[in-house]
Amino acid sequence: MTHIRPMLPGDLGGVLEIGADVARLNAIAAAADGTDVILAIETSCDETAASVMRGGREMLSNVVATQVDFHARFGGVVPEIASRKHTEAIVGVVDEALSQADVGFGGLDAIAVTQGPGLIGALVVGVAYAKGLSLATGLPLVGVNHLEGHILASRLSDPELATPLIALVVSGGHTSLVHVPGWGEYHTLGSTLDDAAGEAFDKVAKLLGLGYPGGPAISRLAEQGDSAAIPFPRAMLHSRDYDFSLSGLKTAVLTYVRREQAAGREIDVPDLAASFQAALIDVQVAKAVRAAEEYGVRDFCLGGGVAANTALREALRAALCAHGVRLSVPPLALCTDNAAMIAAAAHVRLLRGEFLGLEAEASASLPLR
Numbered sequence: 001m002t003h004i005r006p007m008l009p010g011d012l013g014g015v016l017e018i019g020a021d022v023a024r025l026n027a028i029a030a031a032a033d034g035t036d037v038i039l040a041i042e043t044s045c046d047e048t049a050a051s052v053m054r055g056g057r058e059m060l061s062n063v064v065a066t067q068v069d070f071h072a073r074f075g076g077v078v079p080e081i082a083s084r085k086h087t088e089a090i091v092g093v094v095d096e097a098l099s100q101a102d103v104g105f106g107g108l109d110a111i112a113v114t115q116g117p118g119l120i121g122a123l124v125v126g127v128a129y130a131k132g133l134s135l136a137t138g139l140p141l142v143g144v145n146h147l148e149g150h151i152l153a154s155r156l157s158d159p160e161l162a163t164p165l166i167a168l169v170v171s172g173g174h175t176s177l178v179h180v181p182g183w184g185e186y187h188t189l190g191s192t193l194d195d196a197a198g199e200a201f202d203k204v205a206k207l208l209g210l211g212y213p214g215g216p217a218i219s220r221l222a223e224q225g226d227s228a229a230i231p232f233p234r235a236m237l238h239s240r241d242y243d244f245s246l247s248g249l250k251t252a253v254l255t256y257v258r259r260e261q262a263a264g265r266e267i268d269v270p271d272l273a274a275s276f277q278a279a280l281i282d283v284q285v286a287k288a289v290r291a292a293e294e295y296g297v298r299d300f301c302l303g304g305g306v307a308a309n310t311a312l313r314e315a316l317r318a319a320l321c322a323h324g325v326r327l328s329v330p331p332l333a334l335c336t337d338n339a340a341m342i343a344a345a346a347h348v349r350l351l352r353g354e355f356l357g358l359e360a361e362a363s364a365s366l367p368l369r
Contacts, residue, residue, distance in 0.1 A: 142354070163180050196246070
């Protein structure tokens with residue numbers, strides 16, 4: 001007589017582990033064939049986003065629910081509100097992304113999520129939801145660095161973009177120069193020591209009563225002003241490293257405004273906006289060109305929300321072109337936070353066989369490696 005032994009808890013764990021390994025191997029194989037279909041989730045700040053991508057380049061859907069109107073009244077992102085709004089929106093955003101792509105969970109190879117950096121409460125919402133989907137569906141989970149997503153955004157619209165390259169990521173929370181010797185390999189050359197570029201724009205805009213977000217408002221005013229009207233400082237312009245510092249520039253603007261108000265003089269806001277913007281851009285461009293020359297690259301990509309700034313794009317393109325370096329900038333919709341860039345980065349992670357365990361946590365200061 002054959003005796004059938006009851007399945008013990010340890011046996012079930014082994015079966016699940018084998019199933020997870022098979023799912024991961026299948027996802028890696030699909031990525032190698034360029035047929036992998038990934039659902040990506042992004043909740044690092046104040047946009048709840050989801051995207052379905054095939055082969056790291058074919059965007060089947062890209063859904064973004066913004067919270068700008070909720071934060072505008074406060075002049076900046078309120079972390080507690082951001083977390084709550086992500087919780088309210090994430091189910092609907094993911095469902096809409098799947099619906100637009102006409103894909104069910106059975107048609108996916110992996111689930112990707114922004115693990116960091118960003119606002120910890122906002123990140124936790126996305127990571128927890130992605131973990132739940134992974135556990136419920138058996139699909140492997142891929143963790144993505146938010147900055148890597150911004151770098152890969154250019155690749156979505158520029159098939160000629162090739163490594164090695166230098167990337168400048170400028171957003172509300174980040175300002176970094178990165179050397180990319182190959183896709184999936186990142187060496188941070190320098191970053192901001194204090195305020196990020198987008199944060200500086202927002203703070204100066206708030207000072208001038210221009211509302212939130214500040215970047216677009218200052219950019220529009222700067223077009224009408226004289227960029228040489230006010231000699232604001234170019235902090236660390238001649239430093240030998242690739243770090244940035246913008247708190248001094250912000251303080252210089254505040255000091256100028258207070259001085260002019262105390263003297264009873266009317267402030268020429270367009271001139272101030274243009275002078276502030278030029279001071280910020282000059283340092284970014286100078287260090288970008290020096291990095292491109294030092295590392296001998298022929299491609300350079302710009303990413304992040306501040307990459308939408310026309311003056312920065314034009315100044316960077318002209319300076320790099322003069323040195324024989326081609327600039328790649330994503331379309332405006334892919335400059336701000338979105339999940340398509342997270343899916344593109346996840347494709348690279350799949351090719352490298354890198355997955356996220358269900359024990360992993362969100363990280364507000366996740367380093368780019």
